[in-house]
Amino acid sequence: MAILKKLALGAGLAALLTTAAHADLTGKVIGFSQIGSESGWRAAETSVTKSEAEKRGIDLKFADAQQKQENQIKAIRGFIAQGVDAILVAPVVATGWDEVLTEAKEANIPVVLLDRGIEASQDLYLTSVASDQVKEGRVAGDWLVGTVADKTCNVVELQGTVGSSPAINRKQGFEEALAGHDNLKIIRSQTGDFTRSKGKEVMEGFLKAEDGGKNICAVYAHNDDMAVGAIQAIKDAGLKPGSDILVVSIDGVPDIFSAMVAGEANATVELTPNMAGPAYDSLDAFLNGGTVPEKFIITESKLYTPADDPQGEYDRRKGLGY
Amino acid sequence: MTRPTAELRPSSSPPAAPARPVLAFLARPQFLALGVVLLVNWLLFPGFFDITWKDGRLFGSLIDVLNRGAPVAILAIGMTAVIATKGVDLSVGAVMAIAGATAAVMVTSGQPAILAVAVALGVGLLCGLWNGLLVTALEIQPIIATLVLMVAGRGLAQLITEGTIVTFTDPLLIFIGTGSALGLPTPVLLALGLMVLTTLIVRRSALGLLIEAVGVNRSAARFAGISAGVLLVLVYTFAGFCAALSGLIVAGDIRGADANNAGLWLELDAILAVVIGGTSLMGGRFSIPMSVVGAMIIQAMNTGILISGFSPEFNLVVKSGVIILILVLQSPMSASLFQRRIRAVKSEGGQP
Numbered sequence: 001m002a003i004l005k006k007l008a009l010g011a012g013l014a015a016l017l018t019t020a021a022h023a024d025l026t027g028k029v030i031g032f033s034q035i036g037s038e039s040g041w042r043a044a045e046t047s048v049t050k051s052e053a054e055k056r057g058i059d060l061k062f063a064d065a066q067q068k069q070e071n072q073i074k075a076i077r078g079f080i081a082q083g084v085d086a087i088l089v090a091p092v093v094a095t096g097w098d099e100v101l102t103e104a105k106e107a108n109i110p111v112v113l114l115d116r117g118i119e120a121s122q123d124l125y126l127t128s129v130a131s132d133q134v135k136e137g138r139v140a141g142d143w144l145v146g147t148v149a150d151k152t153c154n155v156v157e158l159q160g161t162v163g164s165s166p167a168i169n170r171k172q173g174f175e176e177a178l179a180g181h182d183n184l185k186i187i188r189s190q191t192g193d194f195t196r197s198k199g200k201e202v203m204e205g206f207l208k209a210e211d212g213g214k215n216i217c218a219v220y221a222h223n224d225d226m227a228v229g230a231i232q233a234i235k236d237a238g239l240k241p242g243s244d245i246l247v248v249s250i251d252g253v254p255d256i257f258s259a260m261v262a263g264e265a266n267a268t269v270e271l272t273p274n275m276a277g278p279a280y281d282s283l284d285a286f287l288n289g290g291t292v293p294e295k296f297i298i299t300e301s302k303l304y305t306p307a308d309d310p311q312g313e314y315d316r317r318k319g320l321g322y
Numbered sequence: 323m324t325r326p327t328a329e330l331r332p333s334s335s336p337p338a339a340p341a342r343p344v345l346a347f348l349a350r351p352q353f354l355a356l357g358v359v360l361l362v363n364w365l366l367f368p369g370f371f372d373i374t375w376k377d378g379r380l381f382g383s384l385i386d387v388l389n390r391g392a393p394v395a396i397l398a399i400g401m402t403a404v405i406a407t408k409g410v411d412l413s414v415g416a417v418m419a420i421a422g423a424t425a426a427v428m429v430t431s432g433q434p435a436i437l438a439v440a441v442a443l444g445v446g447l448l449c450g451l452w453n454g455l456l457v458t459a460l461e462i463q464p465i466i467a468t469l470v471l472m473v474a475g476r477g478l479a480q481l482i483t484e485g486t487i488v489t490f491t492d493p494l495l496i497f498i499g500t501g502s503a504l505g506l507p508t509p510v511l512l513a514l515g516l517m518v519l520t521t522l523i524v525r526r527s528a529l530g531l532l533i534e535a536v537g538v539n540r541s542a543a544r545f546a547g548i549s550a551g552v553l554l555v556l557v558y559t560f561a562g563f564c565a566a567l568s569g570l571i572v573a574g575d576i577r578g579a580d581a582n583n584a585g586l587w588l589e590l591d592a593i594l595a596v597v598i599g600g601t602s603l604m605g606g607r608f609s610i611p612m613s614v615v616g617a618m619i620i621q622a623m624n625t626g627i628l629i630s631g632f633s634p635e636f637n638l639v640v641k642s643g644v645i646i647l648i649l650v651l652q653s654p655m656s657a658s659l660f661q662r663r664i665r666a667v668k669s670e671g672g673q674p
Contacts, residue, residue: 038582039582042485043484162635191634196580205386206629209629236500321485321486
């Protein structure tokens, strides 16, 4: 370990001598307080954060908070005591962070927030890396608007958990995209709690209520899991998902890509699990060059359709732990 | 929320002639509530009672209610036995997740489906046995004893699936969740079969009576020569079995085991179904068929909310409102009012 550190130091010095002040994060110790593993996406985020750290030679200290803020606060205090170089936090809730983040600030340890924001003074953290959920909804809506052109299209919406911020924002973004296109109308909207089984159950109800599905031209699901459930419900009703009823959703989990391969899903907007990449980049720039990054780094919301090699995307994601 | 109340009156007069025992049976508040909920669904969505024949099975909203209600109905069958002994089993939702996860992981790793199903059911029995032993051998209060597995069980299921949704294409598991036979979905047949079988077993033997005796007074039952401990272990084990069966259905339905969400909060729906069915949480007299009716009331309500077109923010408010209404309807006070009314109508001439 000591030899490694010396080597890294040497490498760092050499880099410092040759290319002015730009070294990398090799040998740096970074603590990562993760919320837990409540969803496949979260598991993928954890594995990407670890693999990105490995790629950069970072010594990542991982702490799973099991959905509890008190565990996260304990973990952060632990990181401070160990004197890590930086801390990554995926905050489980928005409030109650001031005290522990002040402690980190006093210890001169930069903190980067991943994937969720918090309600605290902005100078308590270096930057936050997150997706723009409203934009995700808008990208999905824009795709649908472009695909149906001027045909009349009745859309049913499977919302996420009532009151959760992705549900509110993804709904808002989708509605923004549809505004001004009178041929597209959201005729039914219900919550499927972000789960497959509820997505299937709600879609069954929609299909019955809308003339066996003949009235529905597209389904918009706030996440891929509900879309996968809806696809099964559409098939059970004797219709073809993907052609009789268009399916568009958000997240980009492996199973939606295998549905695309089967021609049963039409589009998904990726919520990248790689929040750590931009976080490491900004830490690199900050620790090695003193560049203060932007306060809010927004990840790309990339649209995937069957034209984007769904089989390849499926294979690429399968091992990430989704 | 005004609608169900408004509908209550006209439909509470039809069961006016409880001359025959069947009619008296159907005049129970639970059937009344089910009727009202279905009627409201029909008002909200006129095609509610339409049933067609599609791909070799019946197809329609009413079938959906039966199909979607089946997992909770099966849970409620096990839960009824537990509650009749003055206990409660909070772990059934987590046991569902464990059973689904076990079966899914086994078939994806190449084991034969029949073995996967057997092991999953066996795991359910073991979970129930664990609960039963905590309650009897260690004398831990049921609500706490089963809380242990409720919390730990979901974690166990997540360990089995490694936090991912394990999807499978095994035809047997999919058949359990979404197949059909005799024109009815498999889950409905399983629930129906289990209900009939269990009712026959507890009512055609002394078992039901013994369970009620333990529920009313455990020590008294023991002094009367009933081996209360064995009986308690038996009912918790049975509840574990029911939960595992339900877990297989839920996993088969989405062709995957979702350890995070499978059966989440369903223990509460199952308890509610039992209570709506008229079994007292204080133990004693119980009815398995009525608990199944309770599960159907809950599901009819859920389906009604889905097709009503209300915005989802209202879901829980509507649901709780209807539940309060049902509980008031079957409270002792309203029951006596109800009886008096029937008697009054009867004495007026007792016409149909």
